[in-house]
Amino acid sequence: MSPAFSGNSLRSKVPIMNKYIDLVMARCGELSAKKEDINVGKLLNWLCMDVAADLSCNWKLHQVRDSKNHSFLDGMEAASFTVILLVSAKNYPILILLAPFFLPWKTIRAIPSMFKELRMQVDKRTRTSSDSAHSDYLEQILPNNKATFVNGERMKHIVNVAAQLIVGGYDPTSVAIYMMFFFMLQNPEVIEPLKDEIRRSFRTYEDIDFETLRTLPWINACMEETLRLSASATHHSLPRQSPGGIVNGEYIPQGVLCRTSLFTYSRSERYFYDAKSFRPQRWLREGHPMYDSRFSGDNKSAHMPFITGPRQCPGREVARIMFRLIIAKIIWLFDIEQTSKRLDFERDFAAYGMWTKPELRVRLSRAKRESNKAQV
């Protein structure tokens, strides 16, 4: 699958991301004009899942357009706790028998119908040849990318891949961008330099492009710091079977199940100074006006939000592009003010199969600038 996530193939997916992001910005503009609040978690769920489903297999969920959950998102939300149960059942199989006592009926019903709908969608997609105006990940796994009839085990495999790409693409990306809203509203001192960098770098809204965003130090520092503090994959602690080898001077026999927790070491003072605080400065190079030498001893190699090695996240660049485009566009267009109650990380957030997104509401007002002609 890796060719789907690099070079021209990756570039061809950016217009699709921008199409949905621009729709969200237009919606934000309407709400801002009416002085209405925005529910950040909800809007990001719709946006990230619409993009993930469209990029996965050309499936249009239209959640942003219709401002409402698709049944697939309802199913995902209901299934979040189920993931914990299934992962734990690997070690404690009795949990499968007890599942009906833990899971609401709504969840038990939602999961098969989610897969049925996805299968129908994948079936439709495999019978359609590639569309040069629309690029998706399935292009890389369908034979010669031609309309074809697939069934049996092959179909099961393709449906599984499509599901992984939707769930993997939607959940951690929406969490990371939500967390960026949370951290910047908790730490308003990071917003001014962000406004300054974004509004100075792009004269018009249309000028905002993913290549330039890759080079801007402050938005990238904010992104790395957000990824550090909101490390995903908390629920199953990345289990790996040892092939037999020495780790830290100790022999780990073949077959032993090893686990680690990104969340724990990302927040450890052993690797990061002032580890639990949101400090984007730690990612700046010496010479940047906001560089702070207190962070120079940080062990940056402990920062692996997408893990490392052959099973590292294939969608890491897609996630970074989405993150930068959404944050840059919203900051270019609007000033942000939190209207819901102040959240507390330790008290209000929980991770099951997915991170919960406690209610975070904001009011947006149009950024004041000399020329406002390029607004959406």
Ligand code: HEM
């Ligand atoms: C900020 C966003 C993201 C984060 C933090 C993230 C993180 C991760 C991590 C830590 C893993 C390894 C999990 C494990 O081995 O158990 C992983 C795997 C995966 N991710 Fe992501 N991811 C993100 C976005 C995406 C996106 C946008 C896509 C798809 C376009 C994606 C698709 C996948 C897939 C398919 C795998 C499984 C890879 C395999 O098993 O070989 N992820 N991700």
